[in-house]
Amino acid sequence: MHEILTISIGHRPNHLATQFFNCQEQLLSNLTEKVNDPSIFLQPTIDKISKTVSYAPRALLWDAKAGSGALATYQYHGSGDYYYADDTSQELRSEVIMTEPRITRAEYQSALDSGIGELPKLSRETTKYWSDYAKLIYPATSFNSLTDWYHDVSSPNLPQFQKFESRRFDDYEVGYHEFDDNYANDFIDGNLHAQLEQCDTLQGFNIITDVDSSWGGFASSMVLELRNELPKASFITWGYYQADPLTSRDPASSRITKGNIRTLQNKIRSTVGLAEGSDLVIPLYADAEISNWEQAGLSCKIFDTLNALASQSNPHQRRSLEDIISCLTLGDSSRKFVSSILGAETLDSSFFSRVALARNQPYQQHVFNSCRISRCSQPLTARPNSEDNTMKTYAYYPSDTIPEQYSEDRSFTVELASTEIARNVFMQYEDIVSKYFRHDSDREELKDRLASMKSCYEYGWYDDEFSDDDDM
Template identity: 30%
Template sequence: MQEIFTIGLSNHANHVVTHFFNEQESHFDYTGIGKSDLEPEVFFREVKTGNYVSLTPRALLWDLHGGIGKLPGSQRVSAESPADPDFSLDSDFKVEKIVQPPIPESNYQKTLDENKPVFSVDDTKFWSSYSTMIFDETRIKCLEKWENDSGNGHLRSAESVKFDDFTVGADVWKDEGQSFIDNSFRKELEQSDLLDGINLIVDIDSAWAGFGSQMLQDIREELPKKTILGYGLFQKEVNLKRTISRIHGFLGMVDNCSLVVPLFQTSESLYESSAVESVVVSSINGLFNSKAQDQVSMTQFVDSIRLNSNRNIIGDVFWDDKLLSGPLCPGKINNRNQYVYSRSVIHRGKGPTNKFYSNFDYLKSQGTSSRGMNQYNVSPLGQPQTFPQIVDNDVYVKLDINTKPRQDLLNMKDIVKRYVSYDEREELVDHLLSLAEEYEYGFIDED
């Protein structure tokens, strides 16, 4: 059986990961795992403790200090920074050790341990507080020098230094990356017999974008041909400085991921926004471990929507009639008529498929290849107790590769030409123009 593991980079990403694995766990039939409507070994691996066997997610998670909370079960992450081996007390400075009070276990985790779980939205500040699964503690990493906050985070020793720029994250990876690749990443690979691909969920509008881009380059050196499905988490609005950072982070994903799915934050609450985003993640990944007839591998899914082209950016992401993607870089280029190269629709429900939603007949009349129109039917979306009440019927997730990325890439090019330093400007402009050409179709009207 194929295996897929998931990497979460940022507090926001880990909320999405938590919803995803909670949804997966809701399909388990504990009277006999073989009765479940999915293949658990795709996203989970067995952990044996004595005579007891449990399942843990195939996941590698990164967060900032103060963002993890108290992990359920026996999982623990140090709340204090590791000792600096080069630090000496032989100095004139007064050293004050600040020990933060321990984070209490959430009420949900307490009641879950008693097999009488009681959930409340008050238990959602930390993603670990409402996780129904126990993650492998050796696969959860913390950037101890950086503090989680209501924004993107800041340096613990200097609050004015924000964790919000691509270059900051890239520099942090230089310090942290090799150890992660040598230990956690390769250990996860060793525990996979038949790795099909990797889910990477990363916050693009923070320093995690630079951290993730550097990570992707190193992963590509390890696994040059493996499928990597990237989910980029975007904020609704960013200023000019962070737009330039966004461009670098987005290109890092496009250059190294097999497919890029942009998702825009829908709520100030990470718990609520990540739940919406997880519907897309869960629905796509539901194809890869479903026992239904429409099961496909991650590689097959990506190939079916890319159609042997270099186009790997999803232009539109819909959940039912809700658009979850958006303009990545607003500007003067705005193509009103979008051509759809390929469309994949995932139906999660027991009722008959609504063909009107797919609208394949219209696409065919506009020239879309029948090879690029794919309809999948998988098991209904699981709704664990921890999931907000936002799903009341069948779920349809629609993914289009269309000409929309062209306008974003050209608008990015304009910003780079005006605001990026000369030493990197020319190479970036050429790269953006080359990518934009992949999304041209027919007569181009720039007006």
């Protein structure tokens, strides 16, 4: 089966990628039953002398400087991540100059290294970095770091420019041009190609990114470059959307002000940009009340469930990324947003379902296409029933790094759907662009593209409360 490469863009997305690959490691240790083909998401390396196989994630991770915590580019030989040598004179010995304070290896990682005793229990305080609990060893070609932006532990999803707190990685245009101007060529010709060379036939990509900051622009630029480089690959983009005035239930918090318009500007531009290069976009709700470690544990149930379809060992049940995309779009490439995610948790995990206009509609939202994925506790050996359109895969095998509250259920059903809710979201975005983007050079282009995106999700007759009058 064709390989799938995961690209995580930002600190929070790296937490999700880490939790997913930890779950893949958990499957490797499942000696009683081989429910999946590990080579889809992991690169096997065979040692012919010892007759053993080691696995490394098929992943590319982007973060700010020092965002990897104690994990260095070359794992246990990483002094270069914190020091450089000033070798200006052959007569003098190299002088080692500290450029970053060394980050102490987490207790969990130290326990993994020693292989002795019970692993300590994880918590918010011990999982500040995704590397604090990563169980697989990444190849050096997996790591990609911003040159001028530094990780800030107090605000981990918004890097600082050269450690100046006054300037954050929080503008779509900054992120877009950061990748386009400084990283595109080196990344594609370097680490990306190094990963592609380890694949027999690449099936496609999982792109995970934050949307409300510069990372959204960075990812939008990257996806377009990847699409140009690999036009036949499938692209599923997972975007983390934070709460904003449109999702608030409090009238006072729902007001659009100068303080929160930046978040909406980034979100709207990222949504439009990511849609242009992706085959499917899954907007995940990012809860600000929980840590990145907890958020990743929650999201991993959805992420792992969809990807389990593509890696399961049962050939009759296995589905490619193209099959999954087709199930949710029915071949209509213009309708690519998953606006409802139900089943794994009590609440809908899609951000779109939380937008007020979508949430408060008095009528039932029309469902254009849906995909049900059932995780079964029993072995999957029989051919699927032709009358049952539910896709089936093996039970959930959560890693011990997943928070307990998200790892209790092993058998459940997830339903992803493309619904009329997306129209309501894009309608509000279009209204915001009309009212608050008055002096932006891309204003008319955004309005046209949002109007086009909105029209793809129309069903029946509407009496919209919003006006297209720019003088409002």
